[in-house]
Amino acid sequence: MRAYLLQRDPRPLLVSLIALLLAAGVMVLSPSAQAVDQSPARAAKPDFSQTKTLTRTFENADGTTYSFPSREVTVTADTTQDVRGRQRILISWTGAQPSGGRASNPYGENGLQQEYPVVIMQCRGIDDPSLPAAKQLSPSTCWTASVAQRSQISRTGAEASWTRDLLADPADRERVSGITPFPSADVCPTADIAPFFTRLTPFVAAKGTVFPACDAQHMPPEAAVGAAFPPNELAAFTDTDGRGSVQFEVRSDVENESLGCNDKVACSIVVIPIMGLSCAAPSVPATPADDACRKGGRFLPGSSNFANDGVDQAVSPALWWSASNWANRFSIPLTFGFPPDTCDVLDSRAPTGFYGSELLAQAALQWSPAYCLRKDRFKFQLNQMSDDAGWNLMEAGEGAAAEVSSEHELRGSDPVGYAPTAVTGFSIGYVIDRPDNQGEYTDLRMNARLVAKLMSQSYLGSDLGRGHPGMAGNPLGIMTDPEFVKLNPGLTQNAQEAGAALLSLSNSSDVIYQLTDWMAQDKDALAFLGGKPDPWGMVVNPAYRDIAIPTAEWPLLDSYVPQTENTCRQDNPAVYFSQLAAPVTTLRKIAEALLDAWPNVQTRCEFDLSTQLYKLGRIDRQSFGARFMMGVVSLGDVDRYGLRSAALEAASGSYVEPDDASLAAAVGLAKQQDRYGPFVLDQADVRRSKAAYPGTMVVYTAAKLRNLDQTSADKVAQFIRVSTTEGQRPGTGNGDLPGGFLPIRDSGVTAKLYASAQQVAAAIAAQKAAPSAPPSQGGVDNGGSTGGVTSPGGALPGEDVPSADPSSAVPSVPAVVAPVEMPQTQAIGSRTAGGLVPSLLLIGLLGIAIAGGLRFFVQPPRAPRGTA
Structure with a gap:
């Protein structure tokens, strides 16, 4: 090999290497190279994370104490800001005591027959001692759907382990406790029957009503049998490694008026890893309550309780409100987003309706306040209906725009532009x-x-x-x-x-x-x-x-x-x-x-x-x-x-889940066939891909390019521009893009969608008039249409009607767009234009490198020195 190389002129090879080095430099400096990943993954860091050391302690008769091995428990929540009713939040934990006697159903009172679970519930208020008492959370502001989850009524001494809680106030160790004054027999006839023990944990509603929770009749209306929503509180299972996770469903005041959580009333998710009661020094002789307090469980870690057998009360979820358990709580503060009727309440202006695809619903919920709460924008309203119905309203002039996800039949003579607005599916x-x-x-x-x-x-x-x-x-x-x-x-x-x-x-x-x-x-x-x-x-x-x-x-x-x-x-x-x-x-x-x-x-x-x-x-x-x-x-x-x-299944044998990468792969396959038209995702192409998600869809804002009144045209253009810039910022706040959507950016695989949206917005704002018809040969009126869904003269509905001037049938993007009052948005640059020259240079350098390499290897061997 060395002799082979020595026989060849090295100059072509040097030229090739220099060209490759220059090409590498171009790639580093090229803006397109810096934006390959156009769809960064959502932030993996949870909104909430806290670690506590939890210990169960027994006080001995001589005053000394014995503590069980401590557990370092960490609790996380993936999102806590701008949550909405029925939204699920991922709650995870590590380091907890492994559970035993797993219940088939952990929700509501079905989860009570377990040992060492993690109790998770929603409470009104925040764990902040600096706040007024009414704004702080307490067991009385935590929601449960049944009496059995919050009160212990007429229990024997062997079932009154809470009366021996080491951390309990003296009043909570009495035979009846939990509420002052204690309800009379007229109100709660079974609550105070000597010698039995009762502990009531009342529920205080958002409007101040106190429900003593001594029976089903004295619980909030949302806790009634057959309630509209199933319980959201649960006693979750911890595996033998101390880990667990659940999707916890939060409720707003729309779903639970008594709990009353909304954008003005602060609430929290409370997570209580059950460690078992810490117990005060036993009496001499020990009472049944002393013995009950010190029990450690009947079920082995990881076991199930299919028969719904009894459990040791001291390590069960039934006493989550006890002083020992309450002291171990993790309090996760929540903020709620604006309710769906915010714009109707705060903005008296008439809404501008956009009609169609429900795929845009979750985005519209966050986008709407970003319009109606600003006077320099209009009052946007998405009216959800079938794509066809929305399209028909837009074409008939009864709606400013339609939200659709595919090309629809054009029945009138007015051209329609499709502006890519969201990528979802x-x-x-x-x-x-x-x-x-x-x-x-x-x-x-x-x-x-x-x-x-x-x-x-x-x-x-x-x-x-x-x-x-x-x-x-x-x-x-x-x-x-x-x-x-x-x-x-x-x-x-x-x-x-x-x-x-x-x-x-x-x-x-x-x-x-x-x-x-x-x-x-x-x-x-x-x-x-x-x-x-x-x-x-x-x-x-x-x-x-x-x-x-x-x-x-x-x-x-x-x-x-x-x-x-x-x-x-x-x-x-x-x-x-x-x-x-x-x-x-x-x-x-x-x-x-x-x-x-x-x-x-x-x-x-x-x-x-x-x-x-x-x-x-x-x-x-x-x-x-x-x-x-x-x-x-x-x-x-x-x-x-x-x-x-x-x-x-995409390609044969390849199964693809929806995420940013698989949606981006599908967008990469989509092709636009006509200017201002939609991008077509051919499922035949998806079937050849191992990475594209078959359920990917682009939602378009479709509006007329002619004969739309200028006020509506300006609003539609503004919506397209705002929704494809600041509306593509991932987040949970007003104007942000919620999860379930792939952000449209001006670079990467979605750059073509962004560019098309800006072109369509400009064309809608311009509302370029139809071209004048050429003079007729015989002076006969050709019956030209004025727009809407009226069929062109002499044509049947559904027929293709050639334009008199094909080059002018669809307006071009004007050099100067009619002024529209627009808010400041994120600075946008054209990465396509910015990368054009570097791309051409890169191609040239690579060509030189290849040519030089070929010339080096195919050249005839040089004659040995000293030969003619």
């Missing part, structure tokens, strides 16, 4: 519990054929479905489908009706179109819908065979009514598979159904005593530990409500 949300009390399943994978099976109502649901012609041998639900089991092993195969359907939308939506387009690009899904059995013999519901996809509206085609001896069903004959599917009108309803594990299946039969008639309705919420439900949800709702999203 949909997911298959789910709540599924592992069997044997192992917690939630977190790794669901779904392919297009499985979704097609659900959408086509090809699972039987229950024995009622077995009589359906042409599919009697199909599984009852997806959980018993061998294809699903192969993808998601280890889950229960106990069939539920909810496992026979995917909760979806009943109306037209771009989301359904994108979902079914993904199905249409999968040969296995298409073959199944076409009548080909899957490898395990399952066949499509004959009512859906050869259904045309993609489609924006999924129909209910089945007509099977079961023949049964059930009196209720005989009195209420109905299409069974439509009752299983039971689609709803909004994505939010689906998200809330998943949040509550409450399928929309309409097969519950009950007898109405008032009418003496049977009726069918929605089935009950699923039991914790046996939940199995799936639905189509928006990524914005996934983030707010802490839902789980299935990984969807």
Whole structure:
């Protein structure tokens, strides 16, 4: 090799190396190179983190003390600022005492029969001694949904361990305690019955009402049986390593008026790792209460309490309010965002309505106050409806703009611009519990054929479905489908009706179109819908065979009514598979159904005593530990409500979850076919990618480029400019971009969206008039349209009408835009322009390097020295 190199002229190689070094320098200095990662991950640092050393201590009869080994516990919360009702916050902890006797359901009073859990609840007030007493939190401002969680009533001495609490005030060691004056027998007849012990932990409502919590009648109205919302407080399980985490759902005054948390009333999440009561010196002889206080638990760490057996009270969650446990609390202060009606309350101006996509809902919730609370901006209002309905209102001139996620048919002669406004999407949300009390399943994978099976109502649901012609041998639900089991092993195969359907939308939506387009690009899904059995013999519901996809509206085609001896069903004959599917009108309803594990299946039969008639309705919420439900949800709702999203199959065998990287990969595949038009994400391209998330969607602000009144045009242009600059700043505050959205930036993969948005905003603001028609040959009026949805003269609706001057059919971006009063936003630079010259230089240098290298290696050997 050395002889080979020595025989060649080194000058071409030197030129090549110099060119490569210069190219490297260009890459370092190039602005585009500095902005490769256009979608930085959300900050991993939690909003709250605190560590405490917790110790349980016993006082001996001689006055000495004995302390159990201390535990250093750390609690974190991922977000605490600008939270909203029903939002879930990730609470995590390490170092806690491992739990024993795990309950199947940790929520509300169902979680009481555990040992050493971590109690988590929402309380009004802040742990700040400098504040007035009314603004400080206390056990009386912490919410529980039942009496049993906050009061101990008429207990024997063996059940009164709190009376021996080392840290308790003397008054709390009395036979009756907790509230002064203590309720009379007229108010609480079972509370003061000697010789039994009672401890009441009253609840003080936001308006000052005191509920003594001595029975169900003396609890706040939100704690009633059958309340609108299930309990959010829980006694969470700590694993044998001392770790645990939960998604805690916060409630605003909209969901819980008695608790009263809002943007003006401060609240906290209180986390109490149960260590066990610290106990005062025992009496001589020791009393049953002394013995009860010193107990250490019946269950081994990590064990379950399926039988709901009794536990040792001193290490149970029932005494979270005791002095020993309360002293160990972690208090996580919360701030609440503005309520949804803020703009209506604080801004008397008439709103400017934008109509359409619900995918933008969570962003609009944060964006709206950033408009209505500033006089230099208009009062923005998103009116959620189907994409088609929003588009039609915009085209008819009844709305300033539409929010859509795909190209829609243009029925009038006025051109429409699509400004990319947000990158988000949909997911298959789910709540599924592992069997044997192992917690939630977190790794669901779904392919297009499985979704097609659900959408086509090809699972039987229950024995009622077995009589359906042409599919009697199909599984009852997806959980018993061998294809699903192969993808998601280890889950229960106990069939539920909810496992026979995917909760979806009943109306037209771009989301359904994108979902079914993904199905249409999968040969296995298409073959199944076409009548080909899957490898395990399952066949499509004959009512859906050869259904045309993609489609924006999924129909209910089945007509099977079961023949049964059930009196209720005989009195209420109905299409069974439509009752299983039971689609709803909004994505939010689906998200809330998943949040509550409450399928929309309409097969519950009950007898109405008032009418003496049977009726069918929605089935009950699923039991914790046996939940199995799936639905189509928006990524914005996934983030707010802490839902789980299935990984969807992109390229064969590659399952992709929604996150910034997978959304960015999908955006990279999207192409814009026409200036001012939308970007098309071809699912055929997604099927070839191993990184792109199939549920990615871009939301566009669509508005007329002609014949829109100038005031509305200026507002729409302002909205596009603000929403694509400061509106893309990730955060939870007013004007910020919430989770579930990929920020649009002026660089990286979303730069094309940003550039297009600015062009469309300028064109909307300009409202360039239609070009004048050329003089007619015979002086006949050509019946030109004035806009709206009127068809051009001589053309039928839906026909393509060529423009008299194609070059002027769509306005170009003007050099000077009509002035619009605009707030100051973040400085924006064009990285594309800034990187053009360096890019060209880089290409040239690389060309020189390659040429030099080729010349060096292909040149003929030099003649040896001294030869002719």
